[in-house]
Amino acid sequence: MSCHGTIIDQLRAAGVRLTPQRALVLDVVYHTDGHLTADQVYERVHAQSPQVDLSTVYRNLVFLRQQGLIGELRLEGQPVRFEAVRAGREHHHALCTHCGAMLELAQADLSSLQATLLDRYGFHLEPVHLTLSGLCQACAAAA
Amino acid sequence: MSCHGTIIDQLRAAGVRLTPQRALVLDVVYHTDGHLTADQVYERVHAQSPQVDLSTVYRNLVFLRQQGLIGELRLEGQPVRFEAVRAGREHHHALCTHCGAMLELAQADLSSLQATLLDRYGFHLEPVHLTLSGLCQACAAAA
DNA sequence: CTCCCAGTTGCAAATCTTCGCATCTGCATA
């Protein structure tokens, strides 16, 4: 059903249970390029396994996020969206509060912050998915 | 009713309407040290003006956050919480995903990230309230 | 001081997300 052997191995190694529902949610998110709302994930899961419940989808989205396998995107005024976290393509988002443009930031852009936190607080920042707000170049120039 | 003249002036200067409901929400948040859930804000607002609706409280919390006057805290598994953004005491939060400890980060800790984003993307990071996840010193040491 | 209207509000209903609980099942172990 899934073509994500590596990820599934990773899950097994972490000692978590791999239920068909969980695999399906993972599969749906990983087969999409964009950002899906929980409801959209549910729709697609439901199309393949109609008995799967929406709450199970939610629970698995939370679970997979905690495992670091999916990232979530909380944009102003719309439901939370999820996306795959692909090895080697980890990234964060910077959202322009003025025009809504979104740019992707490389994980490396956070490395100095990571170092700062470790240095000053002994805090190990997780490479979790972040969404930062601000003004994009164009809007900043216009202002 | 309120003792936040400066902030109110700031709002008027920004050309926004200052309704009693809005002033009350602002007042409640600024008269609390901790982090209040929307519901707690509503309770306190309601105690003073019983006719104010919960949705108005929500709308004003969103509005005041957009104005940068309050910050929000989204902690795993609990409703969103809000807190005052006090001039000179802007800060962010770092949450330990293991023990739940929360430490406050100074705005200055983000300055290098801010510089990086401006430099690499021309993106002007807003000093908005952030919550970062990771491991605190103690938990990291234990692991 | 009065008028006007864009922005707000209260209310009710929709939407989104989480939870409790009885039942079920992946998978480690024997």
Place this chain on the structure above:
DNA sequence: TATGCAGATGCGAAGATTTGCAACTGGGAG
């Protein structure tokens, strides 16, 4: 391969947050 049980699921209901809309109002223009 059969068994046990911690963790997952489905379902119903609750909780959290947002929205549509008609009525109302803060505060600038006249």
